Structures are given as structure tokens and as C-alpha cells.
Amino acid sequence: MVKSKPSQSPFSGYPVYKLFLILIYLIVLVEAVTVSGSDSPSPYAWPSHASKKLNKPVVLLISSDGFRFGYQFKTETPNIDLLISRGTEAQTGLIPVFPTMTFPNHYSIATGLYPAYHGIIMNKFTDPITGEFYNKNLDPKWWLGEPLWVTAVNQGLKAATVYWPGSEVPKGSWTCPTGFCKAPYNVSFPLEERVDTILSYFDLPESEIPDFMTLYLDEPDIQGHKYGPDDPRITEAVAKVDKMIGRVIKGLKKRKVFSDVHVILLGDHGMVTNCDKKVIYIDDLADWIKVPVDWIQAYFPVLAINPRWGKDVENPDEKNMELVAKMNEALSSGKVENGEFLKVYFKEKLPKRLHYSESSRIPPIIGMVGEGLMVKQNRTNVQECFGNHGYDNMFFSMRSIFIGHGPRFRRGKKVPSFENVQVYNVVVEILGLRPAPNNGSSLFTQSILLPFGATRET
């Protein structure tokens, strides 16, 4: 800081050019103070060394569940805009993994693995081999791969989680420690308090501040499911999320660490409306093939069929093949309502880009459902109108957002869309850790991060 000399005539004896330099310095200082007190984007900022308070890299990974790409244009989002204008953004959004569901995607973000390799292949499923039912269980046997909090603590860093699917599961050196791992998940725990829990970690002595933190916000997903993506209540939920981001920024600024912390804001998937009521009824396929109801593990957004042929069936593979062929014949016949919007595959024959075959937990037969469509057994079910996700990750409506802000992220930089399995390596690189085997590319980090030790351009 500027220290004025204790002399009666402070400028006497100073060469004119020094006075000039002091003047410039004061102007810069005034600009910087003005800017740091406002939330509006500005080309001015502290030189990175001037505010450096943390002497270690810290990553705060924030997920806003169901934040569809484009929601940021629904309403004023000054805080998200600030992160975008001073950080790096996936210009057309973050691409989720298939199936575009909450648990598979959060765990792909955390591990860098596609669901077939991290084991959480859907939010709920029955293991076709063991017959065991998974429904967000915390038994470590379900959770394969190595999530970021485990990578961090295994290599001697500190981690803290204010919720994240999988974070309560003990694994490696991670025990989900009290005070640094909120558990069990409590949907009623207010978003403000989640943010404040994170902020409280920054009041610890530097050596105890967690190097890696997660913050999970369950909006706007909840409103999205209830009302679909185009309801005014979504707009409100988006504004609420922006307020929470504002609370994070304000709290970090108050502690003078905002420019030192790497804040990553992303979402797990998008949202699409089911309100146009396009439905495919499995019973309509009965003239071609009858699929026993208890073989169907899930109807939509992913149709999952686990055939259980009797002992008398000699060649189940052949029977499976017949089933798939008959179903597709019916669906493409033009005689099944909306049949053209469902295509059935052996999991091994699914498009490669989905990476959805190499797990014994994935049922043998998978149906890809058209964007926003529903699959039901019969017409007896009540008609609903709501929002959903889980569909093909190629659909733009399934995309979410990615914004990185902090010393290693370029200012005002736009990068092309990328898959969320890349995020693991990005965090690992910022923290200076060794990555576990994963499906991200080690080269990707170079395209999104400044080299270590580089001075961030202003």
C-alpha cells in the first residue's frame, strides 16, 4: 500500500517523473477500489499480485442442478455475468454424458469417467447380474472410479463437500469427515446456508482452508421438473441461483480472496418439456411382440429392458435379437403412434459417441427416446405436463453451462462446448495433482487453462 512520508512538504525533493508515477498509481488504485466494490463487469481489475492473499490454488466447484444452457438469458443474472465476463465460458454450453441424469452426470464431473466406467449408470437401476437394486445407495461398491475429493485427500490436500452425489461415500483416504462433508443430503437445507458453510471455510487459517470444495444447488432442477423449462417459476429459480452466486462472490471479496479462488460454475444437464404429450405405448407393439412388464426397468427418458428368458430357452442371445428386431419393426411400421421417435438397440450396438455399453450394470437392451417424448406401458396412466432430462446428450436442450473464473482461467475467453468428463483433469491440473485414469484428454486442460505460473492477463 502507499505509505506517505512523514514530512511537512511531502513532495519536496521528488523529481517530477516520480510525482507523475505516484499520480498514475493513485489513479489505478482508485479505479481498482471502485471496481472491487461493484458487481458490474469492467475491464479494470487489481493486478493479480496486489490482492494475492491465498498462497495455494483453491478450487470451488459449484453445480446448479438442471441449469439448462440459455437459462442465463431468461432474466438479469448480474453475478453469473460477472463470472462470464471475467472468466472462461463454454460458449454454447457444457455437454452432459448419456444418460443425461443427475447422478451419472455429477459423478462423471467428479471422476472424469463415462457412467459405464464409474458405475452409476442411471439414478436408479437393477444390476442385471446380481439382481441388486441401486437407488442412490451409499455403499462404496456401487461407486467406481476416483472422484476429485478422493484424488485431493489421497495426495495430501484437504477437501470439503457441501453436497455432491457420491461425496458421502467413504473411499480411499476420504471418510466424509464431520464439518467438511455435509451428510446426509437434506433438500430443505437452505441454499444461503450452503453458501455460508463454504464461506466459513475461508475464515480458517490458510493451511486449513480446503484446497478443493464442492457446492451443490438443487435449483433450477426442482422447478424445471415441476413446470417445464418455459415457466415463469424457472425464471425465478434462475434469479435465485444468480443471487447465490452473488453471495459467493460477495463473501469471497469480503475475505479478499475472490481473485485467488478458482470458481467453476456448471450444471449437470438441461431440461425439456413433456407438455406436448407425445407418448409411445409399449402395448401398441403387441401385434409384433409382447414385452413382459417386469422386464422393463425404465421407460423414459431411457427405455431399459432386461429380458429374463426361462431356463427352457437355449439361446437367449438369439431371442434378444428377435425381440429387438420385432420392436424396431413395429416402431418403424408407421402403425404405432409416435413409433418413429423410439429406436431400440443392443447396448453394444448403441452409437459409439454415447459410450454406454461397457458395463454389466447396463441392461442388454436400450431404447433411445426422442427429445421430450415419453414411453409408457399403456393408456391407463394419467397424462402429466412437466419437465424432464435424461435424453440423448446430443440434444441441445440437455446442455448445461460451464464458467471458470480465477487465476488460471483467461479473462473473457470463450471456448467451444466440451463434455463434462473433461472437468476432472482441469481441476486436477489447477491443484497440481496426479490424475487417476479417466476419459478426459490431458491436452484439453491446455486449451482452457493458462500455464502454471503465468500472470493472468488483464
Ligand SMILES: *[C@@H]1O[C@H](CO)[C@@H](O)[C@H](O)[C@H]1NC(C)=O
Ligand atoms: C434439514 O434442514 C432443515 C432446515 O435447516 C432442518 O430444519 C431439518 O432439521 C434438517 N433435517 C435433517 C434430517 O437434518
Ligand SMILES: *[C@@H]1O[C@H](CO)[C@@H](O)[C@H](O)[C@H]1NC(C)=O
Ligand atoms: C398399464 O400399465 C401399468 C404399468 O405401467 C400396469 O400396472 C397396469 O396393469 C396396465 N393396465 C392395463 C389395463 O394393462
Ligand SMILES: *[C@@H]1O[C@H](CO)[C@@H](O)[C@H](O)[C@H]1NC(C)=O
Ligand atoms: C475410460 O476410462 C477408463 C479408465 O481409464 C478406461 O478403462 C476406458 O477404456 C475409457 N473409455 C473410453 C471410451 O475412453
Ligand SMILES: [Zn+2]
Ligand atoms: Zn440434475
